[in-house]
Amino acid sequence: MLNPSSLVHPLNDPSLAADLDRLFEITASKRDIVAFTGAGISTESGIPDYRGPNGVWATQNPPTLGDFRSNPETRREYWENRFERYPVLASTRPNEGHIALTRLRKAGLLSYVITQNIDGLHQDAGIEPDRVLELHGTAREVKCLDCDRRWDAESIHQRQADGDMAPGCEVCGGPLRAATVLFGEPLPNGAIESGLEISRQCDLMLAVGSSLIVQPAAKIPLVAKRAGAALAILNLSETPLDAVADLVVRGPAGIILKTLAHRLVP
Numbered sequence: 001m002l003n004p005s006s007l008v009h010p011l012n013d014p015s016l017a018a019d020l021d022r023l024f025e026i027t028a029s030k031r032d033i034v035a036f037t038g039a040g041i042s043t044e045s046g047i048p049d050y051r052g053p054n055g056v057w058a059t060q061n062p063p064t065l066g067d068f069r070s071n072p073e074t075r076r077e078y079w080e081n082r083f084e085r086y087p088v089l090a091s092t093r094p095n096e097g098h099i100a101l102t103r104l105r106k107a108g109l110l111s112y113v114i115t116q117n118i119d120g121l122h123q124d125a126g127i128e129p130d131r132v133l134e135l136h137g138t139a140r141e142v143k144c145l146d147c148d149r150r151w152d153a154e155s156i157h158q159r160q161a162d163g164d165m166a167p168g169c170e171v172c173g174g175p176l177r178a179a180t181v182l183f184g185e186p187l188p189n190g191a192i193e194s195g196l197e198i199s200r201q202c203d204l205m206l207a208v209g210s211s212l213i214v215q216p217a218a219k220i221p222l223v224a225k226r227a228g229a230a231l232a233i234l235n236l237s238e239t240p241l242d243a244v245a246d247l248v249v250r251g252p253a254g255i256i257l258k259t260l261a262h263r264l265v266p
C-alpha cells in the first residue's frame with residue numbers, strides 16, 4: 001500500500017533528487033563555502049518571509065526612521081506591538097536548515113554565514129557569532145538612536161513588563177529601537193564591505209531562501225560568482241540571479257541542506 005506521506009515528500013520528486021545529486025557533486029570539491037541566507041531559511045521555523053502573502057511587508061507597515069524619531073505616538077505603537085510579539089521572537093528555534101549549515105561549519109567546510117535575517121537563529125544553531133555577518137542588524141538587541149548604546153532585547157522587554165511600555169535610553173533619554181535596519185537606513189558600519197570581501201574569497205556560495213532583490217545585500221552572490229566562486233541558489237521561487245547560477249535547486253531549504261550535510265559529513 002502507498003504511504004500517503006511519500007507522495008508529497010520533496011525528495012521523492014525525481015527532478016529535485018537529480019538537483020540534489022548535482023548540488024552534492026559541486027559542493028564535494030569545495031573547501032571554502034559561504035552561505036548567503038535570507039528570510040526563506042527561517043520560514044520553516046515559523047517566521048514569515050518578507051514577500052509572501054503572510055509576509056512581514058503585507059501584515060505590518062514598519063515606520064520610517066524620520067517618523068520614528070519625530071513622533072512619540074509612533075514609538076508607543078511600535079513598542080506595544082513589539083511587547084506583544086516578543087514571546088514569539090524569543091521562543092523561535094533553528095530548523096534543520098540552520099542546523100545543517102552548522103554541521104558544515106563544524107566540519108570546517110563553511111567559513112561564514114552572511115545573512116539578511118535579523119532573527120539570530122544561525123547563532124542559536126551553533127555558528128560562532130564572529131562567523132555570522134548580519135547585514136541588516138539583529139532583533140535580539142535594542143539600540144539608542146541618539147547615543148548608539150545597546151541592550152539585549154530581553155532586558156528591555158523586562159522593563160516593559162514592569163510597566164515602562166515605551167522605554168527610552170536610560171543614559172541620554174534618546175529613542176530606543178530594535179537594532180535592525182529600516183528602509184532608507186544605511187547598513188551597519190562596514191557590513192557590506194566585509195560581506196563583499198568574504199564573498200571574493202570563497203569557492204562556493206550557497207544562496208539560501210532569499211529573493212535576491214534587496215540591495216545592496218543581493219550584490220554579494222553576484223560578486224562571489226564574478227570572483228570565480230560557484231554559485232548555487234536554493235530557493236522556492238525564481239530569483240534574478242538564476243540565469244547566472246551554476247545550479248538552482250527549487251525546494252524547501254531545510255530538507256535540501258539536511259540531505260547535503262549528511263552526504264558531505266556522514
Ligand code: NAD
Nearest residue numbers: 038039040049050051116117118119209210211236237253
Ligand atoms: P524575501 O522574503 O524577499 O525572500 C524570501 C525567499 O525565500 C522567497 O523567494 C521565497 O520563495 C523563499 N522561501 C520561503 N520559504 C522557503 C523555504 N522553506 N525554502 C526555500 N526558500 C524559501 O527575503 P530576503 O531576500 O531575505 O529579503 C527580505 C528582507 O526582510 C531581508 O532584508 C531581511 O532582513 C528581512 N526579513 C528577515 C526575516 C528574518 O529575520 N527571519 C523575516 C522577514 C524579513
Ligand code: ZN
Nearest residue numbers: 144147169172
Ligand atoms: Zn542614549
